[in-house]
Every structure is written in C-alpha cells, then in structure tokens.
Amino acid sequence: MKLIKAIVRPNKVEDVKSALEKLQISGMTITEVRGHGKQKGHTAIYRGQEYNVSLLPKMEIEVVVHDAMVEETIRAMIGAARTGEIGDGRVFVVPVTETYRIRTGEREVV
C-alpha cells in the first residue's frame, strides 16, 4: 500500500475529492497547511508597507491506496488540481508497511 499526499491549491480540494470519490476512494485526511515550493511566495504591499507572504496557504490531502490503485489515484489528483500555473502543488508517494486500527489495536501488515 502507498500513502499519497497531495499539496494542492485550497480551491481545488473539492475537485480532488470528487475525482477520488469516482475511484471509490472515500477515506481521506484533509489538512490546512502553509508552505512554498518553487513558487516561493511574494512580497505584498498594504498601504505602502511591505509584508511577507512567503508561506502560501495550501491544502494537504492524504489517502492510503493499494499499490494497484496508485497510478490511477495520482492521475486523478493531478487532473483535478492542475491549472497550469506556478503554485499548483505537489504529490508525494510514500510506502506503507504496516497499519494499526486504534479502536481494536489490530495490526495489519501490508
């Protein structure tokens, strides 16, 4: 299994969710995050005074999928989150070796 983390624009969350739901992926974690990649933010000016906006608001969507679903999931995420402009975000794929169910303590080796 793989943990797929997508950092996307805030306004693209609903689109990504819909795309994943079409793949029957309904379990996901969504977190408000701030950061920057190559986009690096910028300096904004308010009433003649500069302030730094280098950490940009983004949303992080995390799903765990079977290996067979990884490619399709990534394609769906990218397709839904892409605008073609700088700042569209990033997808990370991380191997998952084992999981635990907190309610029962049950361990699942994958």
Next chain:
Amino acid sequence: MSDPRVAPHVTQWQATARERICRAQDELATAAARGEGGREALRLYADAMDEVVEQLYAHASIGSASERPDPIASSEWVGVFALGGYGRRQLWLHSDVDLLVVFADPIGAAGQRFLQAFFNPLWDLGLTVGHHVRELKDASASIEDNPEFLLALTDARAVAGSAALLDRFAHANDGRAAARTLSALKSLIEERHARFNDTLYQLEPDVKDAPGGLRDLFAAFTVARLSDPTLLGQGGAGLKALHDAEEFLFRVRSILHLESKRNANVLTHELQERAAERLGYPGATARQRVERLMSAYFRHARAVDRSLRWVLRASPLPIGTNLVQGPDGVRFVDVGDAANRPDTWLALFDAAVDRGAPVAGEALAMVAEHAPRFSPETFLPTAAHRAALVAFLTPRPGLYARLSEMHDCGLLGQLFPEFKAITSRVVRDFYHKYTVDEHTLLTIRNIERLLDPASPRRRFAPILGELDAPQLLVLALLYHDVGKWRDDDHHIESCRMAQQMISRLELSDDAGAMVEFLVLHHLKMSLAAFRRDTEDPEVVRQFADIVGVEERLKMLCLMTLADVEAVSPESLTNWKEELLWRLYVDTYNRLTLSYGDEVIDERESRVDEIIAGRPADLAADETRRFLEGLPRRYLRLFARQDVYHHVRLARDVGANGIGAWIQPKAEAVELTVLTRDRPYLFSNISGLLSSYGMDILRGFAFTKPDGLVLDMFAFHDAERFLELNPGSDEQLLRAVEDAIVGRLDVDKRLRGREEGAFRRALPRMAPVVHCDNDSSRRYTIVEIVADDAHGLLYRMSRTMSELGCEVDLVLIATEGRRAVDVFHLTREAQKLTAAQQEELTATLQRVLEGRS
C-alpha cells in the same frame, strides 16, 4: 401707582386673599401653640397658600391677556411652581414662599404685565416671597449655574398655569441632572456641617441647618428619591424613626416661628423651655422638661444623621434620567414610571454599555414583564429614538453582553421584530455549533473583541477604527441570518427582512444601501477567499467589482471574519484568517491602485441606465460624452442625480470656466469642482479649504483624457465658518475660483495657520511614502500614510506639482488620526522613472516630517 386695568380685580382679590391667609396662619399658630404644628398643620397652610396663588394667577392672566401674542395658547404660556418647603407642602408661619415662574417664550410686555400683577399683591400681603423667573430657553443655563436652585427644583410642584412647563424646564438639561443635583447636594451638606463643626450635639441647635436637622432630613429623602427610593427602608435609622423625627422637628420649628414671630430656627435655651412646655414634656421643673425635650431632640437628630450617612454611603450613582448605577448594575430609579415608558428602555442598556456594567436584574425583570404589552413603534416613537438605536450598535466593549440581555428579556425582538424569527432557531449542518440567534450575537462579540489590544486578530482591528459608520456593520450582522427561518437562500430573505427594518428606522439612502449590500453579500467574501484561487487576479477583480469601494470592502471583510469565527471555536483557523487577509489586501490594492486603468465602457449596463433615466434637459450624446474616459470607479461613487448635475456643470465649463458647488451632507460638507486641468489645481483647492479651517475627511479627483477635471472634497467645517457666516457658501465658492485661477495666494493664506498647526502637533508616527510603478499601466502610484495634520494634503500635492508631476487621480481618506492618500501621477505623460520616484519620495518624506 396702581394700574387701572388690574386695580379693580386686585382690590377685591386682596381683601379675600388677606382674609384667607390670615385665617390659615391663625389655624397654624393655634396648632403650633398646642404643640401640634406638624406635617398636617403645615400642609393645610400650604394648601391655603395654593388657593391664593391660583386666584392671583387667574387675575394676573386676565390682566395681561390682551397683550399676549397668541391668546389661543394662553393656557400654555406660563406656569407657576412652588419650590423648596412650599413645594413639599411644608410651609411654616414665617417661611419664605418660594415660587418659580416659567415662561414658554421670551417674556415680553405681556409677561412683564403678568409678573407685576402677580407678585405685587403677594408682597402687599406681607409674605416673604422668594421668586425665580425664567424663560424655557434659559433652563439649562439656570440649572448649570446654581446648585441651590437645582436642588430646589427637586421639590418643585405645579400650582397654577401650565404644569407641562415644569417637565420641559426640568428636562431641558440632559440626563445628568440627577447626578449634578446629588453632587450639589453633597457639597452643600459638607459646607453646612462644617459650620457646625460636624457635630449634631449643639446645646442650642439650629433645627433647620444643624447636622441632624430638617435640611439633613430633606437631604436624606432627596438622595433616596434620586437614586433608590427603597434605600431608606434598607438601612440607617429606618423609615419609621425618620418619620417620627420629621414630625418632631416640624412641631419644634412651628413653635420657634410662633414664639419668635419670625423665621428663626435656633432652639435657644429660652425657647427650649417654651417648646418643652408646649410639647407637653413632663417634669416638675423647667429644667427637667427641657432635658426631656433635648433628649428627644438628640434622639431624633441622631436618627436623621444615621439615615443621611447611610443613603450617602449606599446610594447608587445617578447616570441618566431615571437611571442609576448600583452594585448590581444599572437600573431605573422609578421602575413603575419606566414600566409605562418603553421609549426609555434603550437608554438603560446604552448607559450600561457606557458604564461597563450589567443591567440590574430588577430592571431586566421589569422589561421582560412589560415588553410584550407594547407594539414595536412605541419603543421608537421619534426620529431621535430611531437614531439612538442605530448609534447604540456602535461596537464597544459590553455591547454583546447587553444585546444578549436585551434578547433574553424580549426587548431585542421588539426593537427588531425580524430577529424573533431566529430565536432559538436550529439549523443542522456540519459546521454551526450554536442556534442562529446566538451565532448572530457572537458575530457582534467578535467585532467587539477586535477593540481589545490583545486580540489575536489584531491586524484587522485598524480596519474597524477606519469605518465611517461601524454601527451599520453591527446592524448588518444582526440581520445577516434572520432569513434562516427559511431553509433556502437565506441571504435573499435576510435582505428582504433588512429592507423592512431600513424603512422602519428611516435610515438614510447611503446607510440603507450599505446594510442591504452587506446582508445580501455576506457570503461572498468567504466564498472567494476559501473556495476560489485568490492568487488569480481575475478572482480578485471579480470580487473587487462586487464590493466596488473601500468602505464596503472593509465592512464585508470584518463581517466575514466575525461570521466565520462565530460558527464554532475552531472555524476561523489561522489559515483561513490568512486567506481572508490576503484577499482583503489584494482587493484593497486593486480598488485604490489599479482603478485608473479601467475606464467606463459605454456598453455597460449602468451607462445605459443613466442615459435612459436622464432628465429632459440632457441629451444622450452629451451624457455619454461626459462619462467617456472617466474611471469606472466614478459610477460607483456617484448616484444618478449627481451624474446629471455633473453633466450640466460640464456643459457650462468653457475653456477657462469653473463649475463649483457646496452641498451639506449628514456628517460632512461636500465641495465639488469641475474645471479644465491646470497646474497646482488640486493643491490650490485643498490648500484653500485648509486655510478656512476645513478638515478634509475624504475626496476624489478624476481627470478625463480631454482635460476635464472633477474634484470632490468632503470636509468637516471644524470652525463652523459656513454655519456662523450667512452667505459664506458663496464667499467660499468665489475664493475657490480665485484660488484656481491664481487671483488668490493660497500659500500665503495658509502659512500662518500651518505654522500654528506644526507647533501644536508633532508627528506621532513616521510617514510612509511608497511609489508603485507596477499596479497601473498608465500611472505611477504614490501611496502616503501619515498622521493627519492641517494642510497636509496641500503640502503633498504642491510638492508633486513642484516636481513636475501631473496629478490625474486622487483618493483621499482620513482614518482616525491617519491620512491615507493615494495619488496617480504622470510626468510629461509618462510614468515616473526610478530616479524621479526616488526624488519624489525623498522630498515628500522631508515635507511630511516638517524638514522643509
């Protein structure tokens, strides 16, 4: 010499009156001799005096009737009132008869005639008359200047003529009268007690003035009446002991007047023997009888003293008409009276907010009990009441708590009937944690919390301080969710319900439009900030189009912040706050920096509307030509009628012509000038206004490609030049023309005033000057934030002109003590180069810091 017109009446009347007074005095003397000159005997004498005064009033009125300007209103023109002891119906044999005569209008000849006919016979009767004659318009001054008169008024009682004049006279001053009366009373008590070395144990006491005497007794009753009528029953010597003391002191004083045959109030050793005898104190010797009398005197004086000390210590503080603040909060003095006057209830809550205190439970219970008895309009019967309700909503600490109390006791729903629709309303969704009414009130708490210097949302706090009418934000918040009584499109229903309120409260067109806008669009900013890509300039442009002008943006931003935060404790994350802030900044910048690039498109619907609705004297082409080339912002700032006015003035502006007019508005005066562009135009107009002491609050300058300039300045006439000088509008307009064409040296006019201003106000914050060559395609934008100062706008714009800059567009704003001004400049029809920007920035910094 007697007046032939009144003499026959007076002669007849005097005989009757003399007989009546003598009979009453004999009766009082007889009672006093028996030791029974107490409250009942005194009242009978006062009643007799009333009869005499009433008859005399009638005769004096007849005598002066022919000279009065308006005989129809004769019953309302004058009133006669008893003051002091006579007002309390406690008149001793030789007491002064204190009278107040109040005229509704200036006294005039008829009034003089009346006074002569009224007072002369009274003096002829041998009475000692203390008289005060006042015109209604002098009420405030006479009350302010004379503490003893203020105190005497507390016992005033209508005897003859218009009783209503007393209410009007006593209430001519504001609600602080009770506080001033108490303050005056305390000072008088201290002074009087000091004369007696602050002890009641005098061997020969003055039964009127000494500590524990009659004045102290009346003082105790007065303090209680003005602050808490139940107070005397709660502590001190208790009510019964106080009433016993009163009767005792009355009887003793009656004996003193009888024995001394004058207004003497000292219980001398000699008079103690007479009094003891007349009051029937037992004892074989005079000394024994006197000892018993004086023992009784000191017992009663101690009771009075204890009660007075108690009420002075425990009395709540009077803070308004029929309002006091005690340990339990703000409440009505006379709850019974307040229960029948729902128009006074808002003042209760307003005073509580002002004092930072709760409303006392007793007052809340009264409001809760009686609120349903009244129809909504009875709470706000006049325009002043309706304005007070809107003003009450100004964000300040304690507003949420008081609104919650008003809601709990049913008053909020009476003042705003639409709010009842969401009382305890539950709407199930994934986000909201509170009922709709509580969510609404929490939004107001969130606004209020921005005033706290420790607010975690402190970067939004300055926006609140910059609002022209923050009370409208709270009003819009109150209504933003009232439409949730329905399950769909609540913002539309909320807006419909808000329109009812706007009409009922008779808000001005501008205020009503602002509230409607906020309620209808209250979801738009959160939608754009949280659901759209605010990095996309198109998203910002669309949102800027919705809000249109900065004031609406600021209001909507704070509304959104407060609304999201009131959904649940977790709803406004730092992340969301950041998104909201960025959308605010980007939109603000777009509205103030980029608008010069967007000129009116003749195809847009607003242009069609203006042309379709034009009056007959304006041609379609002429109107269209006028609009052509103006920034689109112009359409958002001016109503249609203003546009038509501008078109007419533009028609009259020839090559050198100037069209200018002054328009008083609710909170500022507006000067609009239409003319051809010329050097120093903007700085000369702003400088001229400053030279007249005008405080420029906000304004705009637009330059059309054909060189026509439209400048509008909203200013506060701080020195009341326009108000105090008839015809000064015309004078100012002539001076504007002279300044524009160079016939008047603005710099010289302004110099003396500016020097004074510089001496008075040193800069408190370093000015910010920022040049921006990126935000606009056509202009270099100079944004200046500095402490507001007299002539500031003139100095800045003149500096720009001196450096060869053409000032094409200007936005002027004064936000609290800060001036926030944005200039759109070119130099030789181009944006400024980097070197030119540097020179301009450095020069402006020097000017703003007063270094050049």
